[in-house]
Amino acid sequence: MTDTTATPNPTEMTPAEIDARLADLWTAEDRARQTLEFYSRQATRRTGEPSAWDARAIAKAEADLLAARTEAEPYEAEFKARGGWLRYFLVNNSGGHVHRGMGCSTCYPSTQYQWLTDLADCDEAAMVAEYGEMACTVCFPAAPTMRGFGDGTSTLARYSAEAKAERANAKAERAAKKAAKALDPEDVEGGFTYAERIGDREFTRTISTIHAAKAWLTDAAERDAWGQGEHPAYPHDVRDALADVLAARLGTTAADELAAAAKRAAKRR
Ligand SMILES: [Zn+2]
Numbered sequence: 001m002t003d004t005t006a007t008p009n010p011t012e013m014t015p016a017e018i019d020a021r022l023a024d025l026w027t028a029e030d031r032a033r034q035t036l037e038f039y040s041r042q043a044t045r046r047t048g049e050p051s052a053w054d055a056r057a058i059a060k061a062e063a064d065l066l067a068a069r070t071e072a073e074p075y076e077a078e079f080k081a082r083g084g085w086l087r088y089f090l091v092n093n094s095g096g097h098v099h100r101g102m103g104c105s106t107c108y109p110s111t112q113y114q115w116l117t118d119l120a121d122c123d124e125a126a127m128v129a130e131y132g133e134m135a136c137t138v139c140f141p142a143a144p145t146m147r148g149f150g151d152g153t154s155t156l157a158r159y160s161a162e163a164k165a166e167r168a169n170a171k172a173e174r175a176a177k178k179a180a181k182a183l184d185p186e187d188v189e190g191g192f193t194y195a196e197r198i199g200d201r202e203f204t205r206t207i208s209t210i211h212a213a214k215a216w217l218t219d220a221a222e223r224d225a226w227g228q229g230e231h232p233a234y235p236h237d238v239r240d241a242l243a244d245v246l247a248a249r250l251g252t253t254a255a256d257e258l259a260a261a262a263k264r265a266a267k268r269r
Pocket residue numbers: 098099100104105106136137138139140
């Protein structure tokens with residue numbers, strides 16, 4: 001008795017199941033054909049006679065090809081027996097469309113297709129409901145009149161709208177985190193700006209975060225503690241202005257911030 005669970009019966013399979021199997025088998029066939037061609041060409045180029053190695057590879061490719069062909073036959077026969085059904089193919093590139101077949105005039109001979117076997121036997125309306133405006137209007141002239149085409153209701157459109165919303169949320173979250181750390185939540189890249197004089201040149205410095213403002217004040221307090229007067233890189237007018245800005249941001253006073261900076265500087269020593 002034959003084991004019917006090992007070999008599925010095409011007459012009991014859905015079009016999608018049959019096409020999925022055929023897609024695998026036809027891929028296997030293609031691969032075996034290419035291998036066969038490669039080793040046959042290689043053999044003739046060398047000596048005209050295949051080496052033992054080539055001969056083995058050729059024999060294996062022939063056996064693979066025969067096996068795939070033999071297995072595909074009953075599925076192909078079932079497709080014919082049922083009068084065929086609609087098949088859909090997606091062009092494998094960004095902005096690629098869904099076509100009726102792999103010979104659409106809008107495509108090139110080298111175009112790579114993906115066979116959408118899940119859509120086997122479904123009508124155009126179901127395909128458009130899923131793929132929307134990705135439906136090729138040469139293959140499916142009625143597609144633009146169908147629900148899903150360009151109206152944002154297709155599965156793909158809804159999916160990309162969701163992904164877009166998710167990206168926007170993540171972006172807003174990152175911005176909120178940055179604003180929480182910023183000296184000026186309204187202008188996270190800005191904050192406190194002052195001019196640093198080095199020799200006869202002036203450089204604009206910007207302190208953008210609460211952390212950087214505190215670190216600057218600590219550095220300034222440390223220089224002051226050296227007792228050698230005002231350090232040129234940490235002028236007192238800049239220090240006091242920064243302490244004002246920081247205090248306003250944190251709801252403290254400039255005196256609080258300067259005292260805290262002096263404490264942090266003392267700890268460093
Ligand atoms: Zn097309």
